[in-house]
Every structure is written in structure tokens, then in C-alpha cells.
Amino acid sequence: MRLIDIFTTASGNMFRSKLRTTLTIVAIFIGSFTLTLTSGLGTGISSYIDKQVGNLGGKDVLIVQPIGQGPGSDSGPKAYDPAKKTSATAFGTTTTALTDSDITKIKSVSGIRSVEPNFVVVTDYIVGPNGKKYQVSANPYVSGTKVELATGDQVSNDVSERQALLPVDYVPALGFANNEAVVGKSVTLGVTDGNGKQHQITAALKGVQQKGLTNSGGMNTNEALTQEIYRTQSLGLPKAVTNNYQALLAKFDANASPGQITHLKDELKKKGYAAKTIEDQIGTFKAVISGIIAVLNAFAVIALLAASFGIINTLLMSVQERTKEIGLMKAMGMGGGRIFLLFSTEAVLLGFWGSLIGVGVAEVVGRVANHIVTTTFLKDLPGLQLLTFPPISILAIMGLVMGIALLAGTLPATRAARQSPIDSLRYE
Amino acid sequence: MPAESPVISGRDIIKTYGKGDGQFTALRGVSLDVKAGESIAIIGKSGSGKSTLMHLLALLDKPSTGTVSIDGQDAGRLPGRTLNTLRNKKFGFVFQQFFLNGGASVLENVILPLKIAGVHGRERRRRGLEALRQVELEDKAKNKAKDLSGGQKQRAVIARALINEPQIIFADEPTGNLDSATGAHIENLLFNLNKRHGITLIIVTHDEDLARRCDRQLHIKDGVIDVAPRPRRGVRL
Structure with missing residues (x-):
């Protein structure tokens, strides 16, 4: 049997039991719809965050503070040292202040182009x-x-x-x-x-x-x-108070590699400064968002796995119903491999239609939701696309769903391929 | 006219099913030659092993011991793919049950062997209509198979068996599900194919009248060929 005939036959067989096929497709649809929405949400939020990081400042800036200061430091409370100066920050906490001598010290680190005070x-x-x-x-x-x-x-x-x-x-x-x-x-x-x-x-x-x-x-x-x-x-x-800075902004080569940036941070650490890029500062926030999106995606994949049992069930019933037909085709010289391919194709087609409808509806729903959200309670965040659907992730989702469907089809397809023609023809 | 060398020959065929206590021997040493162009009836009661014999001759199953040869070639030594191609190209099948896909058109059902063989769409259609013409079912080509009467269904099945221009048609109780008038019509159709096109006919039946129309009758009883059956007419040994 030629591949095109396998394809059209599988496609035709799929709708022999319309209700059963439709229900299976609905199950796949729910899974792929959810997955498209959650991944669209993830893409939308992280691209918005990336844009906001662009807002925050150049990629060639290190925020330098004395070690043990600033957001995200992990060294716990610092012991009070009367020799060190303190200054009030915008956050209202007390920090060790940096002075002009620190600027000179930081400037001496090779790779640092300029140092500016971060004035409060x-x-x-x-x-x-x-x-x-x-x-x-x-x-x-x-x-x-x-x-x-x-x-x-x-x-x-x-x-x-x-x-x-x-x-x-x-x-x-x-x-x-x-x-x-x-x-x-x-x-x-x-x-x-x-x-x-x-x-x-x-x-x-x-x-x-x-x-x-x-x-x-x-x-x-x-x-x-x-x-x-x-x-x-x-x-x-x-005078002692005026030239005190909460943080210094050290500029480095904008083309520096991540390795070079790490090296710079290490150099500054040796001198007693904690240095962070703006991306480092936003990193924690992004990690939390990614974590939440990952969990949502996991739920969607669970829905897909449930749907895959629907595929197995549907195809097993098809194999059962078409026992005689399979026997006849085998008697007429159709090989087991082709029979396997026929049922696998049917499984993949179920996955294809389910995922196509799923991503299609998700995209429409996403656009409507975007419109509603950005014109109502999130309208103060211009440029926000809460749900974004890049074609590559749409294709990836469809590929994933069809892959799951293919796997689910293996069991019924194997069963069909292994049937002996005589037993199938005798089957009552 | 029957040719000299047999198209199918079976030698000392033994077929057992199952293992241990549940073991059941369906055939206990059957040898036969089928010459090209002849018609053979395999007759016997239910459970005599006649269907098993047909399945073995049609290469749908393998004997436990003994050999089945097609055109002098031991089928037991041929790979599965070759057997599939052999069945597809040389054999046609007519079963008691029609095994038609009711939801598909008559034409779709008839061209199934060509689809399996990988013949292109236009060629399939042409040959399908030609086969339907031979069984006088051309006008039903587009109807759904489930809408046909019993006789029409069996004619469609014969068209399906014919479409690949087979050397041999295996028919398992071809008239078993039909009333006598329709059955006679189907019989005529089969014997016409045998006479006019030289297609070898192997018919499994318990119907003595149908068997008598064949060139030769093989009586199967308890898994062996019964060499001394009751007298019959038109026998050629």
C-alpha cells in the first residue's frame, strides 16, 4: 500500500465511528488548548519582563555595593561595625556607604570603564x-x-x-x-x-x-x-555625609561575554564588593514566574496524557471492530508493518486534529483575553501581551501532541499488526 | 485446460493446534496436487479440516510438518514479504461472509487488493469498474456496500477477488449465505471464470451439488483425504 493510500485510508477510517472519534479529539483538544494557553502565558510574561529589563538599564552596567548589602544578598545580617559609615537608602534600611575612595578602587579593576555614583x-x-x-x-x-x-x-x-x-x-x-x-x-x-x-x-x-x-x-x-x-x-x-553612596554603577564593555562578566564580579568580590548586573537582580523574579509557568505546563501535559489513554481506548476498539477487515487485508497480502502504519497514522491524525483545533481556539481565546486584560485591569502596563503565541512554540506543541498520540497508538497498532489473518477472519 | 505441472502441491501436510493436553490435530498427513485451470472442491463436514487445508494452500498459515509448494517453490522457505506479494498477485479470495466495508462504496471495496498492491488511483478505478462489469454490478459502483442485497454483495466480493487477475480463486462456502437461486447465479459466475479465463478454482464447501460441478472432489474426513467416498458422478481422478 502506498503512503498516500495509507494516509487517506486512515483518515477515512477515523470517521467511521464519528462520535467516538469526536470525543477523543475533544479530549486531545482540551489538553493542547490548555498547553497552548499556559505556554503562551509564559512567553508573554517573560517577553514583557525582558522588555522591562531593557527599561532598567544598559546591559553593560554592574551595580556595585559592599558585600552583604542590597537585594538578593545571601549572607544574612551583618554585624555592626562602628568604623564603617552607614547611609539611609531609598528602601529605608541602613547600609554601609560607599565613598569616593571606593570609586577609585573599583576603577582600578581592569575591564571597568567608568564608575558613577548611584545618587539617591x-x-x-x-x-x-x-x-x-x-x-x-x-x-x-x-x-x-x-x-x-x-x-x-x-x-x-x-x-x-x-x-x-x-x-x-x-x-x-x-x-x-x-x-x-x-x-x-x-x-x-x-x-x-x-x-x-x-x-x-x-x-x-x-x-x-x-x-x-x-x-x-x-x-x-x-x-x-x-x-x-x-x-x-x-x-x-x-561633608562626611554628602559623598556617601548606597551603590555605584560600574560600566564595562557592552560586548563582554558572560564569562568575562563573571570574572569581573569575582575581581570585585576579592576587593570586597558585591556586583550584580540588572539581569541578575531581575533573575529571581523571572525564576519564580518560570516556575509557575512550568507547573501550569505540567498540568496541561497531564491533561494530554489523560487524552492519550482516550486515543489508546478508541484505537483498541477500532482494532477490535475491524478484526475481520484487518484479517482480510492481511489475506490479500498487506504486511504487518503496513497495518501498524495504518493504525499509527490514524493515531497521529487524531493528535493532529485535536492539537490543530486546540491551538487554533487557544489563539483566538488568547487574543480576546489579551484585549480584555490590556484594556481593563492591566491597562497601566502598556506593551504587555499577556499571551503570546510564537509560531515555533505552536508547532512544537502540535509536534508534542502528535508525538504523544503516536506513542499511544503503538499498543493498538501492534495488536492489529500481529493478528493472524485466519483468526481474524474466523472472528465472530 | 489443465497444464502439466501443478500450481499448488501439498506434501504430507500435518497441522496441529495448541500444545500438551489441549493439542488438536486438524490435518493428519494430506498430499495433493492442484493443476492450473482445474476446479477442485474440498468437501467435508464441519470440523473435518477442510477450511484448515484451504488456509494452508492459500498460504494464510503454515503446516506443522510437510510442505506446500507454489509453482514448484516451497512456500515454507519464502520470506513473509514474498508470501504477501504472492497472495496479493496470484490469489483471489471469496468467503462465506462477505467482509465488505459497509460504509465505503462498492468500488472502494472492490479495489482494496489493488490499493494494497500500490496501484495508482486512476488505474485502480479503471480496473475496478472492469471487474464490476464482469459481475454485472457496474451500476452499483458508487453505492454503499451495506445497501446491496446478499447476492449483489457476493458478486462484489467476486469482483474484488477478480480485480488482480489472479491465477487461483479460493472460495470458502461461497454460496453458504445465499438463497438457492442467488447461489446458482454466483456458482455460474465462478465456473464461467474457471472456463473462460482459466482461473483455477478451489472451493471449500459442504454442498454436494456445488462440489459435483467441480472437475475434482477431495473429501476430507477427520483430517485425511477420504479415498473411498460414496459414489459420485462426473469424477475424474
């Missing part, structure tokens, strides 16, 4: 065209970061102009007509110095920044503006 700056208010004052926090902009913009351009750390990006919800509040009206305008920031006196700093607005997971509140300020705010808030503070 505090602003009191922002005021725009309508004169109303609003609270605002400032995020020092890291060169190379791609902040998601509604309009305008990124700020630059290489100019002396004091630049800032306005968070999108401040646009109407400050009295701007729309996003476009913001670009090129300026706002005034209120900053309190060490003596409790309030100062005003003017900043040019380069663009409007979108909301995201990682830049939810603060306005991005360029280096010139950050330093001005820092200088202002440090006025009147003792």
Missing part, C-alpha cells in the same frame, strides 16, 4: 504650567536604558542641560494639553536642602515615559539634573 535624590514636588504642585520621585537615568516612551526622546547623560522625562499621568495633572505638548517644555522641581530650606530647580522635558513594572512612579532625570538635585539637597550637610 529626593524631590518634594513638581509644578507645571497650571501652577499646581504634585509629589514626585526621581530616578537617576542610566545611560543606555530604553525607557518606554509615549512620545519624545530619551534623556542624555552627556549634556549639561538638566533634562527629565515626565511620567504619563503627570501630563494632564500639570496642565499640559497632551503628550506632544510636553516635549521641549520645562517644569520646576522643589528640593529641600540640609538646612530645611526649599530650592527650585528647572528641568527641560525631553519626553513622556510610559508606566511599567520597573518605572512605575519616578521621573527619569539625566545626570546633570540628578547632580544638581543631589548638590542642592546636600547643602548644609556635613
Whole structure:
């Protein structure tokens, strides 16, 4: 029998018992539908996180802190050392502060191109065209970061102009007509110095920044503006306090390999610093998400395994029903291998239709869900595609389902192939 | 006309089923030659071993001891693939039960052997319609097999047995499920094929009248050929 005939015969045989076949396909459909949705969710969330990591900063930046500090450190509480300086961080905890001498030390590590302090700056208010004052926090902009913009351009750390990006919800509040009206305008920031006196700093607005997971509140300020705010808030503070930094940002070659980055981290560790890339910092978060998605995927695969028993059952019944037919075909010279192929093909076809309908419906449902989710309770996260279905994973899912179906078909197909023609023909 | 050398010959065929106490010997040493173009009736009561003999001659099963040769070749030494091809090309089968796929069209049922042989679609169709014409069932080609009457079904089965232009047709109780008028029609059809196309006919039956129409009768009794059966007419030994 030629392969095309095996294929068409198997296809035709499949629908001889329509109800049974349909029910089996429904079982496969449920499994592949679930798997498509869960994996789509995984892809969607992780690509969103990747985008947000892009927001956070260049891939060529190490966040350097004294060992035992910062998020994700695993060394437990540090013993208090009166010789070490401490500074308040944005998180309100007490950390050992870094000073200018640390900058020099870190710069001496080969592979580090430049070291900038990570200023913690505090602003009191922002005021725009309508004169109303609003609270605002400032995020020092890291060169190379791609902040998601509604309009305008990124700020630059290489100019002396004091630049800032306005968070999108401040646009109407400050009295701007729309996003476009913001670009090129300026706002005034209120900053309190060490003596409790309030100062005003003017900043040019380069663009409007979108909301995201990682830049939810603060306005991005360029280096010139950050330093001005820092200088202002440090006025009147003792010198010993002013040049203290919670963390330093060390830049390295953007083309550095993971091995080279690890080497850099080790070098810094020897000198007593803990260094992390931004990806390291977000890594834990990603690992949790991946873990959850893996569990969801596992459930979907369990559903598929249950469906595979449906396939076995359906085909065993088919083999039983078609005993005489199998006997006849064998008597007429059809080999066992071809009979096996015939039933395996039928199994794979069941898997094919089930998975095709499954991924198809999942994709439609996914698009509708995306639309609903991104226009309602997650509308503050622009750029989020909660469910993403790249063709490669769609094909992989269909391949997996058909593979499972093929395996499930082995038992019935073997049984069919082994039947002796005489016994089959005698079978009542 | 019968040719000189036998198409099928069996030598000292013994066939046992099962093992130990449950062992059952269906054939106890049967030897026979079937010449090309002759018609043979294998007759015997139920359980006499006549169907077993047919299965062995048709290469559907292997004898426990003894040999079955096709065109002088010991079938026991041929690989399974060759046996399959042999059955596909040289044999046609007509069974008491029709073994038609009721849901498929008559034509689809008839061309099954060609499908198994790997013949292309257009050729299959042409030969299928030709075979149906020979059994006068051409107009039913597109009907579903389950919608045919018993006689029509058996004619479709004969068309299926004919389609690969076989040398030998094995018929197991071909008229067993039919009324006598329809049965006679089917008998005529089979013997016409034998006479006009020289197709060797091996018919298993317990119907003495059908057996008498054959060139030769082999009576099987308790697993052996009964050499002294009751008198019959038209015998050629």
C-alpha cells in the first residue's frame, strides 16, 4: 500500500465511528488548548519582563555595593561595625556607604570603564504650567536604558542641560494639553536642602515615559539634573555625609561575554564588593514566574496524557471492530508493518486534529483575553501581551501532541499488526 | 485446460493446534496436487479440516510438518514479504461472509487488493469498474456496500477477488449465505471464470451439488483425504 493510500485510508477510517472519534479529539483538544494557553502565558510574561529589563538599564552596567548589602544578598545580617559609615537608602534600611575612595578602587579593576555614583535624590514636588504642585520621585537615568516612551526622546547623560522625562499621568495633572505638548517644555522641581530650606530647580522635558513594572512612579532625570538635585539637597550637610553612596554603577564593555562578566564580579568580590548586573537582580523574579509557568505546563501535559489513554481506548476498539477487515487485508497480502502504519497514522491524525483545533481556539481565546486584560485591569502596563503565541512554540506543541498520540497508538497498532489473518477472519 | 505441472502441491501436510493436553490435530498427513485451470472442491463436514487445508494452500498459515509448494517453490522457505506479494498477485479470495466495508462504496471495496498492491488511483478505478462489469454490478459502483442485497454483495466480493487477475480463486462456502437461486447465479459466475479465463478454482464447501460441478472432489474426513467416498458422478481422478 502506498503512503498516500495509507494516509487517506486512515483518515477515512477515523470517521467511521464519528462520535467516538469526536470525543477523543475533544479530549486531545482540551489538553493542547490548555498547553497552548499556559505556554503562551509564559512567553508573554517573560517577553514583557525582558522588555522591562531593557527599561532598567544598559546591559553593560554592574551595580556595585559592599558585600552583604542590597537585594538578593545571601549572607544574612551583618554585624555592626562602628568604623564603617552607614547611609539611609531609598528602601529605608541602613547600609554601609560607599565613598569616593571606593570609586577609585573599583576603577582600578581592569575591564571597568567608568564608575558613577548611584545618587539617591529626593524631590518634594513638581509644578507645571497650571501652577499646581504634585509629589514626585526621581530616578537617576542610566545611560543606555530604553525607557518606554509615549512620545519624545530619551534623556542624555552627556549634556549639561538638566533634562527629565515626565511620567504619563503627570501630563494632564500639570496642565499640559497632551503628550506632544510636553516635549521641549520645562517644569520646576522643589528640593529641600540640609538646612530645611526649599530650592527650585528647572528641568527641560525631553519626553513622556510610559508606566511599567520597573518605572512605575519616578521621573527619569539625566545626570546633570540628578547632580544638581543631589548638590542642592546636600547643602548644609556635613561633608562626611554628602559623598556617601548606597551603590555605584560600574560600566564595562557592552560586548563582554558572560564569562568575562563573571570574572569581573569575582575581581570585585576579592576587593570586597558585591556586583550584580540588572539581569541578575531581575533573575529571581523571572525564576519564580518560570516556575509557575512550568507547573501550569505540567498540568496541561497531564491533561494530554489523560487524552492519550482516550486515543489508546478508541484505537483498541477500532482494532477490535475491524478484526475481520484487518484479517482480510492481511489475506490479500498487506504486511504487518503496513497495518501498524495504518493504525499509527490514524493515531497521529487524531493528535493532529485535536492539537490543530486546540491551538487554533487557544489563539483566538488568547487574543480576546489579551484585549480584555490590556484594556481593563492591566491597562497601566502598556506593551504587555499577556499571551503570546510564537509560531515555533505552536508547532512544537502540535509536534508534542502528535508525538504523544503516536506513542499511544503503538499498543493498538501492534495488536492489529500481529493478528493472524485466519483468526481474524474466523472472528465472530 | 489443465497444464502439466501443478500450481499448488501439498506434501504430507500435518497441522496441529495448541500444545500438551489441549493439542488438536486438524490435518493428519494430506498430499495433493492442484493443476492450473482445474476446479477442485474440498468437501467435508464441519470440523473435518477442510477450511484448515484451504488456509494452508492459500498460504494464510503454515503446516506443522510437510510442505506446500507454489509453482514448484516451497512456500515454507519464502520470506513473509514474498508470501504477501504472492497472495496479493496470484490469489483471489471469496468467503462465506462477505467482509465488505459497509460504509465505503462498492468500488472502494472492490479495489482494496489493488490499493494494497500500490496501484495508482486512476488505474485502480479503471480496473475496478472492469471487474464490476464482469459481475454485472457496474451500476452499483458508487453505492454503499451495506445497501446491496446478499447476492449483489457476493458478486462484489467476486469482483474484488477478480480485480488482480489472479491465477487461483479460493472460495470458502461461497454460496453458504445465499438463497438457492442467488447461489446458482454466483456458482455460474465462478465456473464461467474457471472456463473462460482459466482461473483455477478451489472451493471449500459442504454442498454436494456445488462440489459435483467441480472437475475434482477431495473429501476430507477427520483430517485425511477420504479415498473411498460414496459414489459420485462426473469424477475424474
